[in-house]
Amino acid sequence: MTVKDTAAWLQERDHFLLLTHVRPDGDTIGSAAALCRALRALGKEAYLLENDGLTSTYAPYAEGLWAPEGYVPQYVVSVDIAVRNLFTEAAQPYRDRVDLAIDHHGSHEFFAAETCLEAESAACGEIVYAIIRELLPLTAEIALPLYVAISTDCGGFQYGNTTPRTHRIAAELMELVDVTEVNKALFRTKSRVRLAMEAWMVAHMELYDQNRVVVMQIPLALRREMQATEADIEELSALPVQVEGADCGITLRELREGVVKISVRTGPRVNASAVCAQLGGGGHKGAAGATVEGSLEQVKAAVLAAVEQVTQ
Amino acid sequence: MTVKDTAAWLQERDHFLLLTHVRPDGDTIGSAAALCRALRALGKEAYLLENDGLTSTYAPYAEGLWAPEGYVPQYVVSVDIAVRNLFTEAAQPYRDRVDLAIDHHGSHEFFAAETCLEAESAACGEIVYAIIRELLPLTAEIALPLYVAISTDCGGFQYGNTTPRTHRIAAELMELVDVTEVNKALFRTKSRVRLAMEAWMVAHMELYDQNRVVVMQIPLALRREMQATEADIEELSALPVQVEGADCGITLRELREGVVKISVRTGPRVNASAVCAQLGGGGHKGAAGATVEGSLEQVKAAVLAAVEQVTQ
Numbered sequence: 001m002t003v004k005d006t007a008a009w010l011q012e013r014d015h016f017l018l019l020t021h022v023r024p025d026g027d028t029i030g031s032a033a034a035l036c037r038a039l040r041a042l043g044k045e046a047y048l049l050e051n052d053g054l055t056s057t058y059a060p061y062a063e064g065l066w067a068p069e070g071y072v073p074q075y076v077v078s079v080d081i082a083v084r085n086l087f088t089e090a091a092q093p094y095r096d097r098v099d100l101a102i103d104h105h106g107s108h109e110f111f112a113a114e115t116c117l118e119a120e121s122a123a124c125g126e127i128v129y130a131i132i133r134e135l136l137p138l139t140a141e142i143a144l145p146l147y148v149a150i151s152t153d154c155g156g157f158q159y160g161n162t163t164p165r166t167h168r169i170a171a172e173l174m175e176l177v178d179v180t181e182v183n184k185a186l187f188r189t190k191s192r193v194r195l196a197m198e199a200w201m202v203a204h205m206e207l208y209d210q211n212r213v214v215v216m217q218i219p220l221a222l223r224r225e226m227q228a229t230e231a232d233i234e235e236l237s238a239l240p241v242q243v244e245g246a247d248c249g250i251t252l253r254e255l256r257e258g259v260v261k262i263s264v265r266t267g268p269r270v271n272a273s274a275v276c277a278q279l280g281g282g283g284h285k286g287a288a289g290a291t292v293e294g295s296l297e298q299v300k301a302a303v304l305a306a307v308e309q310v311t312q
Numbered sequence: 313m314t315v316k317d318t319a320a321w322l323q324e325r326d327h328f329l330l331l332t333h334v335r336p337d338g339d340t341i342g343s344a345a346a347l348c349r350a351l352r353a354l355g356k357e358a359y360l361l362e363n364d365g366l367t368s369t370y371a372p373y374a375e376g377l378w379a380p381e382g383y384v385p386q387y388v389v390s391v392d393i394a395v396r397n398l399f400t401e402a403a404q405p406y407r408d409r410v411d412l413a414i415d416h417h418g419s420h421e422f423f424a425a426e427t428c429l430e431a432e433s434a435a436c437g438e439i440v441y442a443i444i445r446e447l448l449p450l451t452a453e454i455a456l457p458l459y460v461a462i463s464t465d466c467g468g469f470q471y472g473n474t475t476p477r478t479h480r481i482a483a484e485l486m487e488l489v490d491v492t493e494v495n496k497a498l499f500r501t502k503s504r505v506r507l508a509m510e511a512w513m514v515a516h517m518e519l520y521d522q523n524r525v526v527v528m529q530i531p532l533a534l535r536r537e538m539q540a541t542e543a544d545i546e547e548l549s550a551l552p553v554q555v556e557g558a559d560c561g562i563t564l565r566e567l568r569e570g571v572v573k574i575s576v577r578t579g580p581r582v583n584a585s586a587v588c589a590q591l592g593g594g595g596h597k598g599a600a601g602a603t604v605e606g607s608l609e610q611v612k613a614a615v616l617a618a619v620e621q622v623t624q
Contacts, residue, residue: 155500156468156469156470157468157469157470157479157482158468158469158495158499158500159495159500160492160495160496162486162495163486164482164483164484164486164487165483166483167469167479167480167482167483167486168479168480168483170469170476170479171476171477171478171479171480171483172476174474174475174476174479175476180472183470183471183472183474184472184579187470188467188470188550188553188554189554189555189556190554190555190556191556192555192556194556195514195555196514198510198511199510199511199514199515202507202508202511203511238500241500242500242501242502243501243502243504243507244501244502244503244504244506267496
């Protein structure tokens, strides 16, 4: 469906439940929160389904929007979810009954009855912005979560997915809401634990392929030792590709014994989505992920092999 | 002079020399380079005066624009220079003969015959953008240094000085030139030396006033031991205020034995410009600096006393 069709589809319906993805980021939470507020402003009933991975970073933007226990929705809408693998535990009952998926991932697996997909959007928030603009005038309370969604998914307007449209939307949102504190909180605040984790990761990084490939690790033992929360390690996957000379940054995070979350961030030479597809994951050309069984050493070998194969 | 007046003033004249400030940043180099290219596109003679503090980070944007030895300008224009203290060694002969100053610092000391000052601009590059727009259509070669000027001075659109106008200008510039590589180089690339310096600074940081004031230091000995270049330590002053809970980040950098450069970055509670004014420096409310004689310990005591006095 186009943005216009999607707006009309939402306009005609009521009693929505909005789904966000596991390990929720700013885009999934911000997009869902903005859409939820917009639907409510239209007089409709709308809630976000609980997400137990929510961190303190994004929790403020979804306050008051969580579905009460026992809420029975008429329509289920997924926001920023590329594949059913990324459904939360709580969303499992809706695996086969998503009515509408709104997403911007090229690797989107069409699991919903209707889909509004714009893979060229920097953030799902850009699509939700366009949908909401069809429905009603923006307000500060809608602009804030939209700004969070869009600014976080384009790395604060610094990633390659940022487009002129991204900046123009940001300008419009900033006219409705002061984002100074949000920018400080999202982009220029690091807990002391996080700073210590970064220092550890840098001190233990490994370089491959003429220093173009940088691997950093977050062992479970380190997290426990530093008593790091989810918020402390959020977005640490942006770090490895920042090392001068690198155009393929890999973060290996031990989720639990024998399960490793891979995050790959790349420049034009390496297709991150293709690398992660080899390991059962997906995402965008410049940023993708996968969750793989094995030890850190085993998973590192597997992802390095995948990089080699993809860049050949 | 207004932007319109300044454009007319430039239009009527020829044979320009453009001055940039000591320890040149993206805004002074980018703004001067863009203005130089625009003046040349109008068929005029224009050069940048050499700046021996130029780092490899910004050198590419001013290539081919440096004044040849013995160049005798008719008009001298300073770009992004707030006070004469910030003139380079090479600019000393022009101390009392600057014809036009283009600047965005509230602490601007009116040293030029004519001044185009817009203190509400996030970057001097925004003013230069507006001036150039009065003179000729933007081209890719003008858009690139303008993007560098604007994006660096607003911390990649993440600092509090960023306005809707900043985003709108960025959108327009991005339509003329691909900024992917520039963003990667400016905002998401750190040398290994820089990463090691950051780790050292974090490990040795000091917290004051309920952790709201964070002091980090860059001793001369550390720079020498790590063989750090100017480029390695550029913008390290953005680090202290990022520590969670801090709203006043102070970086003390030993320039040479007995001389310390202070950089202060602050939230709304602390006026950085007022703090630095007490120490003979200046800048903006949220970002200011000063160069002070004394040991690191002495200067630290002085700046902490200034913060206390200003926040009382």
